[in-house]
Amino acid sequence: MTALTKPQPDGTADPSSEHAPGASLHFPVIDWFDEHARDLPWRRPEAGAWGVMVSEFMLQQTPVNRVLPVYEQWLARWPRPADLAAEAPGEAVRAWGRLGYPRRALRLHGAAAAITERHGGDVPADHAQLLALPGIGEYTAAAVASFAYGQRHAVLDTNVRRVFARAVTGVQYPPNATTAAERRLARALLPEDEGTAARWAAASMELGALVCTAKNESCHRCPIAAQCAWRLADKPAHDGPPRRGQTYAGTDRQVRGRLLAVLRETHGPVPQAALDRVWQEPVQRARALDGLVADGLVEPLPGGLYRLPLT
Ligand code: SF4
Incomplete structure (x- = not known):
């Protein structure tokens, strides 16, 4: 038996159904996926x-x-x-x-x-x-x-979490880190049938990637717009903790990226002087290099040489 419920013509749930909480979402999202999934x-x-x-x-x-x-x-x-x-x-x-x-x-x-x-x-x-x-x-x-194997598992990535936060919980964004409540919700929303659950996982993820995006969600193209809790509540503004930014310029991540680029492009050991050229600020540069060594991404050699790890 599956937990699927055919939606009404207007996209809302069949009120007579006694099915899993997400049942009215499954068909429209999977149908949309069948038509719009990217060929990756x-x-x-x-x-x-x-x-x-x-x-x-x-x-x-x-x-x-x-x-x-x-x-x-x-x-x-x-x-x-x-x-x-x-x-x-x-x-x-x-x-x-x-x-x-x-x-x-x-x-x-x-x-x-x-x-x-x-x-x-x-x-x-x-x-x-x-x-x-x-x-x-x-x-x-x-x-x-x-x-890969068509099994029934809750697959909670950023895109899925955002779709569930909006469509089901009625908030604009999920918490910064995945919570136990989100995992419970994702499990509760899983179709019972294994193959359908696997389709649902891929389809809800694609909906978040293509339609219910972080900024500028396209509700007019959304197959579950008629039942989306956040949209039906007139899209209340986010009132949780500030969302994590993705700044890159000037961060240790940027320095690490530049150091690694030199090592990637050189076959064989690289002298310290070649690494020193990628970033002027010596304290940050040394910290970034130490971090790469500590993470096992760079191997220090005698004589002030560095290379990508061999073991
Ligand atoms: S209606 Fe809009 S906000 Fe709601 S799930 Fe669809 S795209 Fe996202």
């Missing part, structure tokens, strides 16, 4: 579970248009986890390019090594086994199990 390489069958996993690592903090070229090169070079595991972790950092937050490259390399050792090179389908891999958290385990 990790959604094609040939991507396989490894392609889905790579894409999830890359997409966590980077927009689709920047991920696409790096994803294609990555999968062409390392079509299976064992191919990546056989390379030095520094090669993963190099290939990560300018996606940002490069610790993700190291984590993906670590996950590939564990998949090769523990699972014969195949990305496991079991949620608990996925979660046990290094570098894989609740979100990625659920996303891979759902998108």
Whole structure:
């Protein structure tokens, strides 16, 4: 039995239904997805579970248009986890390019090594086994199990959280960090049927990415506008804590990015003097370099030389 409820012609829920809380949302969002989903390489069958996993690592903090070229090169070079595991972790950092937050490259390399050792090179389908891999958290385990293996899991990314906050909770933005209440809501909204739940996960995420965006939401194109709690309440302004900004210029992140760019573009050790040229302020520069070393992204060598990690 499924929890699906056909909506009324005006998009509202069938008042006679006795179904799961999100039942009236499922059909319109999934139907919309069937018509409007972007054709992205990790959604094609040939991507396989490894392609889905790579894409999830890359997409966590980077927009689709920047991920696409790096994803294609990555999968062409390392079509299976064992191919990546056989390379030095520094090669993963190099290939990560300018996606940002490069610790993700190291984590993906670590996950590939564990998949090769523990699972014969195949990305496991079991949620608990996925979660046990290094570098894989609740979100990625659920996303891979759902998108690659069609399982029933609540997949709560920023886009989904925003859609649920607006459509169901009736507020403009979700909390800064995912709460237990959001997880409970996401589980309560899951369709009972496994295949439908997997479609719902992908569809609600796409709705947040394309229609219910952080700024300038397009309610006139939204398949659940007639039942959206925030819209029906005349869109009350956000009254929670200030939302986290994404400043980059002048931050240690920017300095780290510049230092790593020099190391990525040089095959072999780099002298300190070459790194010193990327940022004038010496204290911040030293802090950024120390941070990269502490994170395992850069390996210091005798004689004031640095390189991407070999082990
Ligand atoms: S109606 Fe507008 S605010 Fe509500 S879910 Fe749709 S796009 Fe988002």
